[in-house]
Amino acid sequence: MRSRKMLTGLEPEVKAGVVKVSVPRTALTITVDGVKMDPFQGFTSWAVFQGSGDRTMVMGDLTLAEDEVSPVMSAALGNGLAVTALHNHFAFDRPRIMFMHIAGTGTTERLATAVHRALDAVQEVRRTPAPAESFGGPDIPATSAIDAKPLEAILGGRGQAKNGMVKFVFERKTTMHGMELGAAMGVNTWAAFAGSPESAVVDGDFAMLESEVQGVLRALIGAKIHVVAIHSHMIQEQ
Structure with a gap:
Protein backbone atom coordinates (compact mmCIF):
# COMPACT_ATOMS: atom_id res chain seq x y z
CA MET A 1 0.00 0.00 0.00
CA ARG A 126 -5.33 22.17 -16.63
CA ARG A 127 -2.60 24.75 -16.25
CA THR A 128 -5.17 26.52 -18.41
CA PRO A 129 -8.19 26.33 -16.08
CA ALA A 130 -10.97 26.59 -18.67
CA PRO A 131 -11.32 23.57 -20.97
CA ALA A 132 -10.70 24.32 -24.64
CA GLU A 133 -13.69 24.50 -26.96
CA SER A 134 -11.93 23.06 -30.03
CA PHE A 135 -8.94 20.98 -31.07
CA GLY A 136 -7.22 24.18 -32.16
CA GLY A 137 -6.47 23.03 -35.69
CA PRO A 138 -6.26 25.18 -38.83
CA ASP A 139 -9.28 26.75 -40.49
CA ILE A 140 -10.93 24.35 -42.95
CA PRO A 141 -12.29 25.79 -46.23
CA ALA A 142 -16.08 25.81 -46.44
CA THR A 143 -15.87 24.37 -49.96
CA SER A 144 -13.94 21.11 -50.20
CA ALA A 145 -11.51 20.30 -53.00
CA ILE A 146 -9.87 16.98 -52.09
CA ASP A 147 -8.16 15.04 -54.89
CA ALA A 148 -8.84 11.32 -54.49
CA LYS A 149 -5.82 10.06 -56.46
CA PRO A 150 -3.04 10.78 -53.92
CA LEU A 151 -5.17 9.34 -51.13
CA GLU A 152 -5.94 6.22 -53.15
CA ALA A 153 -2.22 5.66 -53.63
CA ILE A 154 -1.59 6.01 -49.89
CA LEU A 155 -4.57 3.99 -48.65
CA GLY A 156 -4.57 1.32 -51.33
CA GLY A 157 -8.29 1.58 -52.06
CA ARG A 158 -10.74 3.40 -54.27
CA GLY A 159 -12.35 6.50 -52.81
CA GLN A 160 -15.94 7.66 -53.11
CA ALA A 161 -16.06 11.33 -54.16
CA LYS A 162 -18.84 13.81 -53.39
CA ASN A 163 -18.83 17.62 -53.43
CA GLY A 164 -15.05 17.79 -53.17
CA MET A 165 -14.92 15.27 -50.31
CA VAL A 166 -13.49 11.75 -50.50
CA LYS A 167 -14.49 8.73 -48.42
CA PHE A 168 -12.79 5.34 -48.16
CA VAL A 169 -14.51 2.20 -46.87
CA PHE A 170 -12.69 -1.03 -45.99
CA GLU A 171 -14.78 -4.11 -45.32
CA ARG A 172 -14.26 -6.30 -42.26
CA LYS A 173 -15.92 -9.64 -41.60
CA THR A 174 -17.52 -11.12 -38.51
CA THR A 175 -20.13 -13.74 -37.65
CA MET A 176 -23.23 -13.26 -35.53
CA HIS A 177 -26.04 -15.74 -34.89
CA GLY A 178 -24.46 -18.05 -37.45
CA MET A 179 -24.47 -15.42 -40.22
CA GLU A 180 -21.40 -13.82 -41.81
CA LEU A 181 -21.63 -10.03 -41.73
CA GLY A 182 -19.67 -7.52 -43.80
CA ALA A 183 -19.65 -3.91 -44.91
CA ALA A 184 -23.30 -3.89 -45.98
CA MET A 185 -24.24 -4.67 -42.36
CA GLY A 186 -21.96 -1.96 -40.98
CA VAL A 187 -18.83 -4.05 -40.35
CA ASN A 188 -16.31 -1.72 -41.94
CA THR A 189 -13.56 0.78 -41.36
CA TRP A 190 -14.04 4.14 -43.06
CA ALA A 191 -12.43 7.56 -43.27
CA ALA A 192 -13.81 10.72 -44.90
CA PHE A 193 -11.62 13.65 -45.97
CA ALA A 194 -12.82 17.23 -46.50
CA GLY A 195 -11.26 20.67 -46.91
CA SER A 196 -8.27 21.24 -49.15
CA PRO A 197 -4.97 19.42 -49.72
CA GLU A 198 -3.24 22.06 -47.58
CA SER A 199 -5.88 22.27 -44.84
CA ALA A 200 -7.92 19.10 -44.47
CA VAL A 201 -10.01 17.35 -41.86
CA VAL A 202 -10.63 13.62 -41.51
CA ASP A 203 -13.15 11.70 -39.48
CA GLY A 204 -13.73 7.99 -39.42
CA ASP A 205 -14.60 4.76 -37.66
CA PHE A 206 -12.30 1.74 -37.24
CA ALA A 207 -13.79 -1.75 -36.97
CA MET A 208 -11.23 -3.76 -35.00
CA LEU A 209 -10.62 -7.05 -33.29
CA GLU A 210 -9.75 -6.77 -29.60
CA SER A 211 -6.16 -7.71 -30.42
CA GLU A 212 -5.89 -4.77 -32.84
CA VAL A 213 -7.20 -1.96 -30.64
CA GLN A 214 -4.05 -0.88 -28.79
CA GLY A 215 -1.88 -0.85 -31.91
CA VAL A 216 -4.43 1.24 -33.81
CA LEU A 217 -4.74 3.68 -30.90
CA ARG A 218 -0.97 4.10 -30.75
CA ALA A 219 -0.82 4.70 -34.51
CA LEU A 220 -3.59 7.32 -34.42
CA ILE A 221 -2.22 9.16 -31.39
CA GLY A 222 1.27 9.04 -32.89
CA ALA A 223 -0.09 10.67 -36.06
CA LYS A 224 -1.78 13.44 -34.01
CA ILE A 225 -5.26 12.16 -34.87
CA HIS A 226 -7.72 12.57 -32.02
CA VAL A 227 -9.54 9.48 -30.78
CA VAL A 228 -13.05 10.51 -29.76
CA ALA A 229 -14.74 7.21 -28.83
CA ILE A 230 -13.89 3.55 -28.19
CA HIS A 231 -16.84 1.19 -27.89
CA SER A 232 -18.58 -1.86 -29.33
CA HIS A 233 -21.52 -1.76 -31.74
CA MET A 234 -22.62 -5.38 -31.37
CA ILE A 235 -22.74 -8.26 -28.91
CA GLN A 236 -22.27 -11.99 -29.49
CA GLU A 237 -20.22 -11.44 -32.65
CA GLN A 238 -17.30 -13.79 -33.35
Whole structure:
Protein backbone atom coordinates (compact mmCIF):
# COMPACT_ATOMS: atom_id res chain seq x y z
CA MET A 1 0.00 0.00 0.00
CA ARG A 2 2.77 2.41 0.92
CA SER A 3 4.46 1.77 -2.43
CA ARG A 4 1.31 2.63 -4.36
CA LYS A 5 0.86 5.84 -2.37
CA MET A 6 4.43 6.90 -3.06
CA LEU A 7 4.18 6.09 -6.78
CA THR A 8 0.74 7.57 -7.47
CA GLY A 9 1.04 10.46 -5.03
CA LEU A 10 -2.46 9.66 -3.75
CA GLU A 11 -3.83 8.33 -0.48
CA PRO A 12 -5.13 4.81 -1.18
CA GLU A 13 -8.25 3.09 0.09
CA VAL A 14 -7.83 -0.62 0.85
CA LYS A 15 -10.71 -3.10 0.81
CA ALA A 16 -10.63 -6.91 0.45
CA GLY A 17 -7.05 -6.83 -0.78
CA VAL A 18 -7.82 -4.25 -3.50
CA VAL A 19 -6.14 -0.84 -3.39
CA LYS A 20 -8.05 2.12 -4.86
CA VAL A 21 -6.87 5.66 -5.53
CA SER A 22 -9.35 8.39 -6.46
CA VAL A 23 -9.12 11.92 -7.83
CA PRO A 24 -12.36 13.95 -7.59
CA ARG A 25 -12.52 16.53 -10.40
CA THR A 26 -13.06 19.40 -7.98
CA ALA A 27 -11.27 21.96 -10.18
CA LEU A 28 -13.90 21.62 -12.92
CA THR A 29 -17.28 23.30 -12.55
CA ILE A 30 -19.57 20.77 -14.23
CA THR A 31 -23.27 21.11 -14.91
CA VAL A 32 -25.68 18.55 -16.36
CA ASP A 33 -28.85 19.99 -17.87
CA GLY A 34 -28.10 23.20 -16.00
CA VAL A 35 -27.63 21.51 -12.60
CA LYS A 36 -24.26 21.92 -10.88
CA MET A 37 -22.77 18.49 -10.18
CA ASP A 38 -20.55 17.30 -7.35
CA PRO A 39 -17.64 14.88 -7.99
CA PHE A 40 -19.54 12.41 -5.76
CA GLN A 41 -22.16 12.20 -8.53
CA GLY A 42 -19.85 10.36 -10.91
CA PHE A 43 -17.10 12.86 -11.72
CA THR A 44 -14.13 11.21 -10.01
CA SER A 45 -11.18 9.51 -11.68
CA TRP A 46 -10.13 6.24 -10.05
CA ALA A 47 -7.78 3.29 -10.43
CA VAL A 48 -7.82 -0.01 -8.55
CA PHE A 49 -4.89 -2.38 -8.04
CA GLN A 50 -5.08 -6.07 -7.22
CA GLY A 51 -2.23 -8.50 -6.69
CA SER A 52 1.38 -7.73 -5.83
CA GLY A 53 4.87 -7.68 -7.26
CA ASP A 54 5.00 -8.59 -10.94
CA ARG A 55 1.50 -10.12 -10.80
CA THR A 56 -0.43 -6.90 -10.31
CA MET A 57 -3.48 -5.79 -12.29
CA VAL A 58 -4.85 -2.27 -12.58
CA MET A 59 -8.20 -1.11 -13.89
CA GLY A 60 -9.49 2.44 -13.88
CA ASP A 61 -11.84 5.08 -15.21
CA LEU A 62 -10.50 8.58 -15.82
CA THR A 63 -12.93 11.52 -15.83
CA LEU A 64 -11.70 13.97 -18.47
CA ALA A 65 -12.56 17.22 -20.15
CA GLU A 66 -12.42 16.95 -23.94
CA ASP A 67 -9.06 18.72 -24.25
CA GLU A 68 -7.52 16.28 -21.77
CA VAL A 69 -8.37 13.13 -23.74
CA SER A 70 -5.54 13.05 -26.29
CA PRO A 71 -2.72 13.96 -23.86
CA VAL A 72 -3.96 11.45 -21.28
CA MET A 73 -4.37 8.70 -23.87
CA SER A 74 -0.86 9.39 -25.12
CA ALA A 75 0.50 9.19 -21.57
CA ALA A 76 -1.40 6.00 -20.78
CA LEU A 77 -0.35 4.20 -23.96
CA GLY A 78 3.19 5.52 -23.74
CA ASN A 79 3.57 4.07 -20.25
CA GLY A 80 2.27 0.61 -21.04
CA LEU A 81 -1.39 0.88 -20.08
CA ALA A 82 -4.20 -0.31 -22.34
CA VAL A 83 -7.06 2.06 -23.14
CA THR A 84 -10.19 -0.09 -23.29
CA ALA A 85 -13.05 2.39 -23.70
CA LEU A 86 -13.75 6.08 -24.26
CA HIS A 87 -17.28 7.42 -24.03
CA ASN A 88 -19.61 9.87 -22.32
CA HIS A 89 -21.86 9.10 -19.35
CA PHE A 90 -24.11 12.16 -19.50
CA ALA A 91 -26.09 14.33 -21.91
CA PHE A 92 -26.18 18.14 -21.81
CA ASP A 93 -23.06 18.23 -19.63
CA ARG A 94 -21.00 21.42 -19.64
CA PRO A 95 -18.12 21.21 -20.16
CA ARG A 96 -18.39 17.98 -22.12
CA ILE A 97 -16.95 15.17 -19.98
CA MET A 98 -15.49 11.94 -21.36
CA PHE A 99 -14.63 8.76 -19.47
CA MET A 100 -11.51 6.82 -20.43
CA HIS A 101 -11.16 3.27 -19.14
CA ILE A 102 -7.65 1.93 -18.62
CA ALA A 103 -6.18 -1.44 -17.71
CA GLY A 104 -2.84 -3.14 -17.35
CA THR A 105 -0.86 -5.99 -15.85
CA GLY A 106 2.73 -6.09 -14.64
CA THR A 107 4.68 -4.91 -11.66
CA THR A 108 3.10 -2.72 -9.03
CA GLU A 109 5.75 -0.06 -9.59
CA ARG A 110 5.27 0.13 -13.36
CA LEU A 111 1.48 0.26 -13.19
CA ALA A 112 1.33 2.83 -10.40
CA THR A 113 3.88 4.99 -12.21
CA ALA A 114 1.85 4.74 -15.42
CA VAL A 115 -1.33 5.84 -13.65
CA HIS A 116 0.56 8.72 -12.04
CA ARG A 117 1.81 9.91 -15.43
CA ALA A 118 -1.66 9.74 -16.94
CA LEU A 119 -2.98 11.87 -14.07
CA ASP A 120 -0.02 14.24 -14.46
CA ALA A 121 -1.10 14.77 -18.07
CA VAL A 122 -4.46 16.04 -16.79
CA GLN A 123 -2.72 18.55 -14.53
CA GLU A 124 -0.50 19.71 -17.38
CA VAL A 125 -3.54 20.51 -19.54
CA ARG A 126 -5.33 22.17 -16.63
CA ARG A 127 -2.60 24.75 -16.25
CA THR A 128 -5.17 26.52 -18.41
CA PRO A 129 -8.19 26.33 -16.08
CA ALA A 130 -10.97 26.59 -18.67
CA PRO A 131 -11.32 23.57 -20.97
CA ALA A 132 -10.70 24.32 -24.64
CA GLU A 133 -13.69 24.50 -26.96
CA SER A 134 -11.93 23.06 -30.03
CA PHE A 135 -8.94 20.98 -31.07
CA GLY A 136 -7.22 24.18 -32.16
CA GLY A 137 -6.47 23.03 -35.69
CA PRO A 138 -6.26 25.18 -38.83
CA ASP A 139 -9.28 26.75 -40.49
CA ILE A 140 -10.93 24.35 -42.95
CA PRO A 141 -12.29 25.79 -46.23
CA ALA A 142 -16.08 25.81 -46.44
CA THR A 143 -15.87 24.37 -49.96
CA SER A 144 -13.94 21.11 -50.20
CA ALA A 145 -11.51 20.30 -53.00
CA ILE A 146 -9.87 16.98 -52.09
CA ASP A 147 -8.16 15.04 -54.89
CA ALA A 148 -8.84 11.32 -54.49
CA LYS A 149 -5.82 10.06 -56.46
CA PRO A 150 -3.04 10.78 -53.92
CA LEU A 151 -5.17 9.34 -51.13
CA GLU A 152 -5.94 6.22 -53.15
CA ALA A 153 -2.22 5.66 -53.63
CA ILE A 154 -1.59 6.01 -49.89
CA LEU A 155 -4.57 3.99 -48.65
CA GLY A 156 -4.57 1.32 -51.33
CA GLY A 157 -8.29 1.58 -52.06
CA ARG A 158 -10.74 3.40 -54.27
CA GLY A 159 -12.35 6.50 -52.81
CA GLN A 160 -15.94 7.66 -53.11
CA ALA A 161 -16.06 11.33 -54.16
CA LYS A 162 -18.84 13.81 -53.39
CA ASN A 163 -18.83 17.62 -53.43
CA GLY A 164 -15.05 17.79 -53.17
CA MET A 165 -14.92 15.27 -50.31
CA VAL A 166 -13.49 11.75 -50.50
CA LYS A 167 -14.49 8.73 -48.42
CA PHE A 168 -12.79 5.34 -48.16
CA VAL A 169 -14.51 2.20 -46.87
CA PHE A 170 -12.69 -1.03 -45.99
CA GLU A 171 -14.78 -4.11 -45.32
CA ARG A 172 -14.26 -6.30 -42.26
CA LYS A 173 -15.92 -9.64 -41.60
CA THR A 174 -17.52 -11.12 -38.51
CA THR A 175 -20.13 -13.74 -37.65
CA MET A 176 -23.23 -13.26 -35.53
CA HIS A 177 -26.04 -15.74 -34.89
CA GLY A 178 -24.46 -18.05 -37.45
CA MET A 179 -24.47 -15.42 -40.22
CA GLU A 180 -21.40 -13.82 -41.81
CA LEU A 181 -21.63 -10.03 -41.73
CA GLY A 182 -19.67 -7.52 -43.80
CA ALA A 183 -19.65 -3.91 -44.91
CA ALA A 184 -23.30 -3.89 -45.98
CA MET A 185 -24.24 -4.67 -42.36
CA GLY A 186 -21.96 -1.96 -40.98
CA VAL A 187 -18.83 -4.05 -40.35
CA ASN A 188 -16.31 -1.72 -41.94
CA THR A 189 -13.56 0.78 -41.36
CA TRP A 190 -14.04 4.14 -43.06
CA ALA A 191 -12.43 7.56 -43.27
CA ALA A 192 -13.81 10.72 -44.90
CA PHE A 193 -11.62 13.65 -45.97
CA ALA A 194 -12.82 17.23 -46.50
CA GLY A 195 -11.26 20.67 -46.91
CA SER A 196 -8.27 21.24 -49.15
CA PRO A 197 -4.97 19.42 -49.72
CA GLU A 198 -3.24 22.06 -47.58
CA SER A 199 -5.88 22.27 -44.84
CA ALA A 200 -7.92 19.10 -44.47
CA VAL A 201 -10.01 17.35 -41.86
CA VAL A 202 -10.63 13.62 -41.51
CA ASP A 203 -13.15 11.70 -39.48
CA GLY A 204 -13.73 7.99 -39.42
CA ASP A 205 -14.60 4.76 -37.66
CA PHE A 206 -12.30 1.74 -37.24
CA ALA A 207 -13.79 -1.75 -36.97
CA MET A 208 -11.23 -3.76 -35.00
CA LEU A 209 -10.62 -7.05 -33.29
CA GLU A 210 -9.75 -6.77 -29.60
CA SER A 211 -6.16 -7.71 -30.42
CA GLU A 212 -5.89 -4.77 -32.84
CA VAL A 213 -7.20 -1.96 -30.64
CA GLN A 214 -4.05 -0.88 -28.79
CA GLY A 215 -1.88 -0.85 -31.91
CA VAL A 216 -4.43 1.24 -33.81
CA LEU A 217 -4.74 3.68 -30.90
CA ARG A 218 -0.97 4.10 -30.75
CA ALA A 219 -0.82 4.70 -34.51
CA LEU A 220 -3.59 7.32 -34.42
CA ILE A 221 -2.22 9.16 -31.39
CA GLY A 222 1.27 9.04 -32.89
CA ALA A 223 -0.09 10.67 -36.06
CA LYS A 224 -1.78 13.44 -34.01
CA ILE A 225 -5.26 12.16 -34.87
CA HIS A 226 -7.72 12.57 -32.02
CA VAL A 227 -9.54 9.48 -30.78
CA VAL A 228 -13.05 10.51 -29.76
CA ALA A 229 -14.74 7.21 -28.83
CA ILE A 230 -13.89 3.55 -28.19
CA HIS A 231 -16.84 1.19 -27.89
CA SER A 232 -18.58 -1.86 -29.33
CA HIS A 233 -21.52 -1.76 -31.74
CA MET A 234 -22.62 -5.38 -31.37
CA ILE A 235 -22.74 -8.26 -28.91
CA GLN A 236 -22.27 -11.99 -29.49
CA GLU A 237 -20.22 -11.44 -32.65
CA GLN A 238 -17.30 -13.79 -33.35
